[in-house]
Amino acid sequence: MRVAVLSGGRSSEHEVSLRSGAAVARGLREAGHEPVEVTIGRDGGWTVAGGAVELVPGGGLLGAEAVFPALHGAFGEDGSVQGLLEWLEVPYVGSDVLASAICMDKLTLKRLFAARGVPQVEFTAVEGNDWWGRCEQMGTPLWVKPSRMGSSVGISRVTRLDQLDAAVELAQRHDPRVIVEASAAGREVECSVLGNAEPEASLPGEIVAQGVWYDFEAKYTEGGMELRVPAPIGADAVARVRELAVSVFALAGCSGLARCDFFVEPGGAVLVNEINTMPGFTDTSVYAKLFEATGIDYPSLCDRLVQLAVERHREVRSFEF
Ligand SMILES: Nc1ncnc2c1ncn2[C@@H]1O[C@H](COP(=O)(O)OP(=O)(O)O)[C@@H](O)[C@H]1O
Numbered sequence: 001m002r003v004a005v006l007s008g009g010r011s012s013e014h015e016v017s018l019r020s021g022a023a024v025a026r027g028l029r030e031a032g033h034e035p036v037e038v039t040i041g042r043d044g045g046w047t048v049a050g051g052a053v054e055l056v057p058g059g060g061l062l063g064a065e066a067v068f069p070a071l072h073g074a075f076g077e078d079g080s081v082q083g084l085l086e087w088l089e090v091p092y093v094g095s096d097v098l099a100s101a102i103c104m105d106k107l108t109l110k111r112l113f114a115a116r117g118v119p120q121v122e123f124t125a126v127e128g129n130d131w132w133g134r135c136e137q138m139g140t141p142l143w144v145k146p147s148r149m150g151s152s153v154g155i156s157r158v159t160r161l162d163q164l165d166a167a168v169e170l171a172q173r174h175d176p177r178v179i180v181e182a183s184a185a186g187r188e189v190e191c192s193v194l195g196n197a198e199p200e201a202s203l204p205g206e207i208v209a210q211g212v213w214y215d216f217e218a219k220y221t222e223g224g225m226e227l228r229v230p231a232p233i234g235a236d237a238v239a240r241v242r243e244l245a246v247s248v249f250a251l252a253g254c255s256g257l258a259r260c261d262f263f264v265e266p267g268g269a270v271l272v273n274e275i276n277t278m279p280g281f282t283d284t285s286v287y288a289k290l291f292e293a294t295g296i297d298y299p300s301l302c303d304r305l306v307q308l309a310v311e312r313h314r315e316v317r318s319f320e321f
């Protein structure tokens with residue numbers, strides 16, 4: 001298939017996305033497909049080999065049979081580019097508009113989890129006049145986060161309540177919606193999911209971050225983190241993580257791929273942290289490493305994802321609208 005690979009984009013994860021896109025193009029080529037690399041500038045302009053790309057409603061994209069949006073964060077992973085691809089009427093890899101938007105917004109996703117009894121940490125939105133009281137009740141350390149961000153940007157670990165206001169102000173620089181969470185103890189574990197209606201989960205891996213937590217430094221500095229696969233959490237917790245990964249993937253309405261992130265507490269309780277609908281996607285990213293350990297190599301992942309994109313497009317288009 002001729003597959004348009006989108007990378008770059010307008011978010012703070014522009015550089016990370018360029019690496020994901022280059023790797024996807026290689027993986028697709030190895031799987032026998034023909035990638036067309038489309039770069040989205042920080043200004044939002046779309047180019048192929050330096051030439052501007054024309055976007056016409058219903059006009060597809062450069063004759064591609066599918067699009068792989070290897071984009072992270074705002075404008076890439078939040079439903080907006082997915083909306084544009086719907087409007088172009090072209091099959092695309094990954095979650096649709098709604099699932100992308102839900103998973104991008106930590107508050108909305110956690111409220112959905114709460115409504116369905118998915119195990120997670122306590123949390124509150126910073127809104128109304130009772131949030132401060134809720135924070136006092138949860139006790140320190142507290143985690144203060146912009147609701148729609150990524151790469152740990154704008155997140156603070158607050159150990160004293162007199163640091164709370166400054167942390168909220170920092171988070172608000174990135175998003176007017178701010179969430180405060182109670183702290184989970186124990187290990188951080190991630191699990192990759194692949195599929196549409198019948199998704200499969202990889203073996204879980206443990207993230208061992210250098211330093212106190214998995215912050216921006218740990219994520220993007222060489223040697224900042226170590227991935228242990230399979231996670232040393234015992235067979236019961238491994239099974240629980242895989243079962244929860246598949247069920248929250250379905251609950252949020254995801255398709256194609258997602259990386260579901262967890263905390264496994266010392267007593268063995270498994271809590272869901274978040275769902276990333278377009279996680280870092282190079283051949284050495286956590287997503288691919290976990291599937292490699294499960295027996296699916298990188299070119300096969302790329303291939304499966306474009307097939308899944310085409311299947312979903314066919315199904316969605318079979319409804320009247
Ligand atoms: N409630 C929490 N308890 C313990 N650690 C947390 C909590 N929330 C976040 N962290 C730490 O902060 C990191 C980033 O938080 P996360 O919610 O995953 O944001 P991002 O979307 O930026 O990855 C986590 O990987 C973990 O190390």
Ligand SMILES: [Mg+2]
Pocket residue numbers: 261274
């Ligand atoms: Mg995270």
